[in-house]
Amino acid sequence: MIPAPFEYSSPKTLSDAFTLLETSGPDSKILAGGQSLIPVMKLRLGQPSRLIDINNIQELSYLREADGYLRIGALTRMVDLESSDLIKKKYPIISDTASHIADPTVRNMGTAGGNVSHADPANDLPGTMVALGAEFVAASSKGTRVIKAKDFFVDTFTTDLKHEEILTEIRVPMYAPGTGGAYLKLEKRVGDFAIAGVGVQISLDNDGTCTRAGIGLTAVGPSVIEAVEAEKALVGKKLTEEATRAAASLASDASTPTSDLRGPADYKKEMIKVLTSRALKRAHQRAVGGSA
Amino acid sequence: MEEVLRGLASKMHVEITVNEQKKEADVEPRLLLVHFLRENLSLTGTHIGCDTSNCGACTVLVNGKAVKSCTMFTVQASGKEVMTVEGLAKGGKLHPIQEGFWEKHGLQCGYCTPGMMMAGVALLQKNSNPTEEEIRRGISGNLCRCTGYVKIVEAIQYAAEKLREAQQQKVEVPAR
Known part of the structure; x- marks a missing residue:
């Protein structure tokens, strides 16, 4: 399959990329890892007139903690999220997620920024970022702005990013000890999109009472879903079997899946309940065990 | 136009x-x-x-x-x-991964083989002594419709051993 023709540029700096974006048409696209965009172009579901390849912009590739946030440069590859010791130790929900995205060869190319910007409701990273209460840094020649996860994911394949903007960083708050997270994905086979997925991040105080809960749902709606009622139900409570079950049930209520090749809608709703319950238990273990 | x-x-x-x-x-x-x-x-x-x-x-x-x-x-x-x-092959000599697929019958129709070998080489560069599970994960982006993967895993294990042996010899030479 051969994509439609396009113009190609590979700027080495962000400011050159901004200039290119501003001077090219509204159907120009940013090329990061290309593991979603290139298939879209090969199937001619998309025919951008110009690709602005940001792979040579070194300043977008980093992974570090600074000023209260884990900062993930937009060009950070999935393989790096999966294998980083910092991530495995302090943000295991992210390594859980990365290790379930497509397959290892695709993860060598696929980027964190591309995964969230593509805003496929079946992509795994958005659910995790919603659970983590992440923020997204959008930059243009006019400056930068920070977008909250709940405002970033607008609709299917649609984010709050403007045409002139480039997502440069994903920021995850550094939570205090007593925080734990997990991502669970149900998939038919390795490399497939999720039938359903759930990301959970909880913080507990000294006596085990939940002070914050974040729950993001994958592939069960037109966009990633934040299970707000389930989150609210957990705060102020200990994570007992009863509280976990009630939250899982509320998360399932928040999902709006459709029936497709991966299963009927009611099955997916049931799976959200099961996955939420299991993810909460794993997150709880990790919170108590000390690793976030 | x-x-x-x-x-x-x-x-x-x-x-x-x-x-x-x-x-x-x-x-x-x-x-x-x-x-x-x-x-x-x-x-x-x-x-x-x-x-x-x-x-x-x-x-x-x-x-x-x-x-x-x-x-x-x-x-x-x-x-x-x-x-x-x-x-992969250098000076008419097969690369250990090719030797492995030959010796262990790591292919039937052979269509997936070049990709499978490149994924195997990449895996062994990162991990010179992978477990069977690590090999299976490492090649999970490659599909084979003939073999059922058992012989492919064996072929990669064979290559891993050969590469480790070669590495060992390299280390031992200057010590003499």
């Missing part, structure tokens, strides 16, 4: 080191790396299987990392080093 003109007007010059040889060409930005390798360079060892980034038959190494060459544009590889299955 406008589309055609736009495509023709925007050919770009690329310089890519393929199997340690520098190659130059003027290509359309939309030319996928796998087509460049197969059609421009006649390196047909790299196969096109599903053409949808699922099967891994087109796996090559770009700067040492396994990538699916049906999901990368040639222009993206400019200035980089690409290694295909044709670059």
